[in-house]
Amino acid sequence: MLQAFQFVSISLSLCAIFCTPESQAQYVQIDQEFGLNQHTEHQHLAFLAARRDSIPGLLSPFNAPPKAKVLVEEPEPWLTTPHPWRRGITATVFWVGERASERNPTPNDSSAWDPNWQANFGGEDHPAKRNGYLPAGFTPKLNPFYIALPYNDLAPDGVHYPEASEVIPWFWKTYRGEWTSVCKGRWIAVHYRGKVCYAQWEDCGPFNSDDWQYVFRGQQPKPTPNGNAGIEVSPAIRDYLGIRSGFRVSWKFIEDHEVPNGPWTQRH
CATH class of the missing domain: 1.20.5 (Single alpha-helices involved in coiled-coils or other helix-helix interfaces)
Structure with a gap:
């Protein structure tokens, strides 16, 4: 009797273990x-x-x-960028404050990059009224050794022309955004019969302002009414080199550190 009771107890215990609701198989629909x-x-x-x-x-x-990517770094500022000479270029004389005429259709009270050029210069840089390399009657506030070349990098809306970044060697080195020319103030050397004068690019001309093929690629200047002139020089340059309008000169771009001391670097 005791054995039968023990068997029933064990059977109930096993049923309690294996027959809990959690252990029982649940029906899952086939679509689920x-x-x-x-x-x-x-x-x-x-x-x-x-x-x-x-x-x-x-x-x-x-x-x-x-x-691998190849990175081309800008040259150090003291390294010289080679610029070729433009030789046999007819020069004409122009000046700040020059009035409009047949030879000079655009008055020079303003420049291509400075609407107040004459005022900022301090007056008219008259070629017949001189005090050495300076205009008579006042001390100029800007460098009296200046030139004009027939190219303007800025369009009327202030953006740079599409070719500017491709043809100007120093474009990205000096780029400062719209409305700021990378040509204005650039130093050049002008040579005549063994004598070299140094000046800054401050205006565009003569006559043309889009002749990048000549200015940067070394082609001949476009035809102009003044003997195909390719550079305009200030009275100070005229007097230093001993030339006059119609003389042929050579010129080239130079780096700032190549400019020697001279009347073009003096602050009067």
Whole structure:
């Protein structure tokens, strides 16, 4: 009798363990079971599609650049950039404050880059009224050694012309944004019969302002009514070199550190 009771007790205990509600098999509808599989497969396919779409945006699937990049650094400011001479160029004399005439259709009270050129200079730089290399009657506030070349890098709306960044050797080295010329103030050397004068580019002319093929590529100047002149020089340059309008000179761009001391660097 005791054995029978023990057997019944063990049977009830096992039933209590293995027949709990959590352990019992639950019925799952077949559409729910297959729907779960379809949802999982759909998520997996979406993940793979997202990975494929992201690959073109990468340099490579392994996040490595396809090839090494070559960096070209700007030269140090004290290194000389070679600039060729423009030889046999007809020069004419012009000056700050020059009135309009047949030879000079545009008055020079303003320049291509300075609407108040004469006022900022301090007066008219008259070629017949001189005090040495300076105008008589006042001390100029700007360098009296200045030139004009037939190119303007700025369009009327203040942006640089499309070719400017391609043809001007120092464009990106001196670029300061719109409305600021990278040509204004550039130093050049002017040579005549063994004597060299140094001056700054302050205006555009004669006559043309788009002749980049001549100014930067060394071609002949475009035809002009004044003997195809390719450079205009100030009275100070005229007097230093001993030339007059119609004389042929040579000129070239130079770097700032190449400019020697002289009357063109003196602050009066």
